[in-house]
Amino acid sequence: MNDIIEAIKKASIEIKKVIDKGDTGKSENENSTGDTQLKLDIASDIIIENIFKEIPSIKEIVSEEQEAIVPLHEDGEYLIAYDPLDGSSLVDVNLSVGSIYGIYKDDFTSKNIIAAIYVVFGPRIEMVVAAEGSVKMYRLNGGIFHYVQDIKLDFKGNLNATGSTQMFWPTEHKKLLKEMFDEGYYLRYSGGMVPDLHQILLKGGGLFSYPATTDRPKGKLRQLFEVFPFAFVYELAGGAATDGFKRVLEVETTHIHDTTPCFFGSKSEVEKVKEVYKQYAS
Structure with missing residues (x-):
């Protein structure tokens, strides 16, 4: 699992560079549900897939931006479903966006999710990792994700x-x-x-x-x-x-x-x- 977390950190740093370039134009493509893909969506998807291809423990991946499951390593243990850049249209008005990752075993069903990670691209870059019984937040500073805190919800909010x-x-x-x-x-x-x-x-x-x-x-x-x-x-x-x-x-x-x-x-x-x-x- 640590290799996947490190891969997501690496991908996040690269996605931030793409966001900073500011190309928020539309592509000529649509995703599986008929939404027009932004160039940011496609670029982020390519970054993540190329980095995941280097991780032997990942058996299959599937992206919100692609039609089908992509096999990577036959002997891999994990399956990853991800949204490369959720809310990408908000970049154009300088609001926060994020990447979402679900990590599964055996097949892509709710009962087989074993971990989840998301990354927020805003004034600060923060990554939240839910795995092994806890939810931990990390913040990017100086090119490194530093642990900040564990996250626990109150019984009631406002x-x-x-x-x-x-x-x-x-x-x-x-x-x-x-x-x-x-x-x-x-x-x-x-x-x-x-x-x-x-x-x-x-x-x-x-x-x-x-x-x-x-x-x-x-x-x-x-x-x-x-x-x-x-x-x-x-x-x-x-x-x-x-x-x-x-x-x-x-x-x-x-x-x-x-x-x-x-x-x-x-x-x-x-x-x-x-x-x-x-x-x-x-």
Whole structure:
């Protein structure tokens, strides 16, 4: 596992260089779900794949930006699903973005995720590693990632970050948010999954949600690259993650690019999600 962590550190330093060059233009390509790929997405994907090719312990990789699983080393032990640069369109307005990595064994399913790592590219470059029973944060300084702290969520927080388009929210989601804001929760939403989830983790707790909507009944966020890694992080940090009814890490995967509704947060907020959504279950 250490070789993978070191590879991600190396890739992150190279991705930061690409971000600093500032080429935020669109390419002529689309990813598997029809989103136009930015040049930053493609460049970041190439950096990560080339570095992972050098790691013998990695058996297979799959990127959000690619259609299929890429075999690397037949005798490798680990499978890695990753989003090279989540929220890349936010670079154009100088907001934080990030990379997300889910590390699996045997196959790409929720029950087989064994570690998760994400990197935030903002005013500071920070890497969070969820593995071996703890969630640890590191910060890049002088070309080296230095340990900063372990991360633990409080039982209840006060932040609320909710995605998707409001006109498509189901009734239960509108009710959930109204009740939370009536209770005094603060809205904190940048449109970037990585920085918003990172903020909730560092500020002690709250809720991040990307629900099922009338236009996207299976949600928008992808299981292997985004949802399962952050579910693993949040559970290990003492929080929870649900699809509205059950634990996210019990959601079934039928295709590598499957999506799912998702809610991440402190245990109190996730329980509230399930209570409200249960009222509307058919």
